[in-house]
Amino acid sequence: xxxxxxxxxxxxxxxxxxxxxxxxxxxxxxxxxxxxxxxxxxxxxxxxxxxxxxxxxxxxxxxxxxxxxxxxxx
Amino acid sequence: xxxxxxxxxxxxxxxxxxxxxxxxxxxxxxxxxxxxxxxxxxxxxxxxxxxxxxxxxxxxxxxxxxxxxxxxxxxxxxxxxxxxxxxxxxxxxxxxxxxxxxxxxxxxxxxxxxxxxxxxxxxxxxxxxxxxxxxxxxxxxxxxxxxxxxxxxxxxxxxxxxxxxxxxxxxxxxxxxxxxxxxxxxxxxxxxxxxxxxxxxxxxxxxxxxxxxxxxxxxxxxxxxxxxxxxxx
Numbered sequence: 001x002x003x004x005x006x007x008x009x010x011x012x013x014x015x016x017x018x019x020x021x022x023x024x025x026x027x028x029x030x031x032x033x034x035x036x037x038x039x040x041x042x043x044x045x046x047x048x049x050x051x052x053x054x055x056x057x058x059x060x061x062x063x064x065x066x067x068x069x070x071x072x073x074x
Numbered sequence: 075x076x077x078x079x080x081x082x083x084x085x086x087x088x089x090x091x092x093x094x095x096x097x098x099x100x101x102x103x104x105x106x107x108x109x110x111x112x113x114x115x116x117x118x119x120x121x122x123x124x125x126x127x128x129x130x131x132x133x134x135x136x137x138x139x140x141x142x143x144x145x146x147x148x149x150x151x152x153x154x155x156x157x158x159x160x161x162x163x164x165x166x167x168x169x170x171x172x173x174x175x176x177x178x179x180x181x182x183x184x185x186x187x188x189x190x191x192x193x194x195x196x197x198x199x200x201x202x203x204x205x206x207x208x209x210x211x212x213x214x215x216x217x218x219x220x221x222x223x224x225x226x227x228x229x230x231x232x233x234x235x236x237x238x239x240x241x242x243x244x245x246x247x248x249x250x251x252x253x254x255x256x257x258x259x260x261x262x263x264x265x266x267x268x269x270x271x272x273x274x275x276x277x278x279x280x281x282x283x284x285x286x287x288x289x290x291x292x293x294x295x296x297x298x299x300x301x302x303x304x305x306x307x
Contacts, residue, residue: 019191026198033205036231040213043226043234047135048125052209059201066194073187 016074030060128152129281149218153279154261161207168200216277239270
């Protein structure tokens with residue numbers, strides 16, 4: 001009987017799945033941030049709504065790029 | 075009318091201004107003159123329109139949800155910028171931390187792809203932290219209009235709480251400035267007791283709290299004058 005039932009490849013696959021799940025959770029968070037910024041800018045208008053909403057979308061874009069990068073690198 | 079922003083009075087650490095609705099300010103019967111609303115507008119020596127300011131006197135281009143068309147924003151307040159120091163320092167620490175990752179043998183033993191992704195995830199978390207803290211500071215505001223006071227709080231990601239009370243419902247205003255840092259940077263809490271459904275509204279860590287209390291006092295007197303003259307909206 002093996003002392004360690006998983007081989008090293010299985011361990012790396014698990015690590016890769018863990019990283020991807022973490023990034024997908026972060027993707028959900030980035031989407032919530034967009035909703036949050038929209039709610040905030042709808043509540044108080046200070047003249048900087050466009051900048052903040054753009055920043056939240058750039059944040060989402062960066063998360064998507066990192067997810068794609070992780071699919072390539074891992 | 076005195077210049078409310080140039081008062082030389084030295085304020086104590088805690089002051090309470092009481093307003094009694096049954097004892098309005100006596101109208102000036104000797105020299106009737108045209109009522110000029112918001113007389114303190116022209117006296118303010120420090121008007122700032124920086125988006126990162128914390129004390130806006132008659133802010134330009136600012137509006138809020140459910141604002142009446144005739145309503146005028148007299149003051150918009152945020153927490154004093156010095157209150158951001160803690161999270162800014164934390165963010166700087168988080169920014170430089172990845173340069174120490176190579177000191178950990180576990181990190182070095184990982185394949186290069188994993189190292190890169192871990193660092194990218196770390197910077198994502200740092201970005202989220204900075205963005206959330208900034209948004210929290212930027213949008214948690216206190217607003218004083220010529221008709222009411224509002225406390226806007228975003229408690230978590232998508233939960234908003236807006237508390238308001240009419241100016242004529244204000245019963246008591248307390249200014250609290252405690253501690254060396256607050257005294258040095260002249261910021262503190264303004265606690266407003268009201269006869270509204272929410273009995274207490276707290277403006278936390280706002281700059282120049284004595285000026286805020288004076289503005290409120292002027293607005294209350296003005297509101298009472300409007301009631302006497304039958305000009306209530």
